[in-house]
Amino acid sequence: MPSSSGVEVSGETGLHILRTILSEQLSPAAMLNISVSQEWRDKYLQEIDQFVENHFPTLPAERPQESKLKQIQDFLKRTRSMIYDEVLRLTPALKDAGLLDHLKDSYSRHIFTNLDLLLNRDLSVKEVFYLLLWAKDLFFSPDPKLTLYDPLLLTGWFEKAKQKLLQLLKEDISTYLQNILHYEEEHGHNGDSMDEETFIRVHLDATQCLDSAISEAKIVGLTLKHAAKLESHFEKRNRHINILMEAIQRHCASLPETASEIKTVIVKIAYDSVSKVYLECLMKTKFRKLEKCWGNAEEKITEDVQHFHETFSELNGIAAQENQLLQRMTEVVHCSDVEALKITCCYLFRDFPQESKRYVPGLLRWKGVLLKQQVREVLDMIRELGLFPNDTHVSCLRVS
Secondary structure (H helix, E strand, C coil): CCCCCCCEECHHHHHHHHHHHHCCCCCHHHCCEECCCHHHHHHHHHHHHHHHHHHCCCCCCCCCCCCHHHHHHHHHHHHHHHHHHHHHHHHHHHCCCCCHHHHHHHHHHHHHHHHHHHHCCCCCHHHHHHHHHHHHHHHCCCCCCCCCCCHHHHHHHHHHHHHHHHHHHHHHHHHHHHHHHCHHHHHCCCCCCCCHHHHHHHCHHHHHHHHHHHHHHCCCCCHHHHHHHHHHHCCCCCCHHHHHHHHHHHHHHCCCHHHHHHHHHHHHHHHHHHHHHHHHHHHHCCHHHHHHHHCCHHHHHHHHHHHHHHHHHHHCHHHHHHCCHHHHHHHHHHCCCHHHHHHHHHHHHHHCHHHHHHHHHHHHHHCCCCCHHHHHHHHHHHHHCCCCCCCCCCCCCCCC
């Protein structure tokens, strides 16, 4: 350690000088050379830990009337600035004594303790993503100012944050998508379907809310932003469906390859969301209207389903392979034989119980080919087998 006197101290004297330096009562440049023996090392490290704990910024209390994101940003900005200043101040005094790395490690541990406490709060997608970005920039920058010697602490927190982010993304997409898809039912909109201008205007706030997370995360530009284009796709034969898929490709392609697990989950979310939007829009549009618009509606549906699957397979083969919802559900549209439909629908209710309850009855009636009695016959058989969700009788019979 630099010293004008060149005097080396150790033991209790060195500990006292260290304490004085940490408390800013003595300039680090004037610090005597400290010789840290193994006998005294633990006491020196404890002194540093105590200093870090006593001077670490306090987490802000949760105040509902204030912006959580602003609170988090202010706290983390203040924390980083304070840590950088202290590390810079103490480097001359601690580096040669071999204590500087412990100071950095101690700060890092306190950072993750506080990040964990923040993560346990009721946060939004944007707030969780801000925490992830902040931690990434702090520890993975080209010239990191801090070090952490427990990799499990680092990876454990990032995994926890990632899982919370993905769960919130799923919930947000599901909530906003449902608001859009059930608009007509809830508000009694007249006509076959709302026009695109009305659709976009009514849901502008919800779209902007999700888009704010999309723009920062660069991972979910997906269905919500382009749902109106799918609505229009069923109004006339146009390129809206291609525009939608191109947009999805751009958003998913922007994901870093190092985030392959996140990318797989996001592609799954995208495929699932697009599939459900497509089915909802399909059932809201009369079959005869599509025949008039598309010519051969069943053939066009097959083309769309294939186009979706090929696009998502290019983005992520695993995610596409695991998502068979749209392909399987449209089997109902292409089949008019009652006995064959019984088998098809049993498999659907076995593999997709909630989705089948939501879509299959409507898809059976959609083309208008089956009589009401035939539709009832198919659904009654599913109930008899105990495959219909929420029925009192549940059978363990496997469909084979």
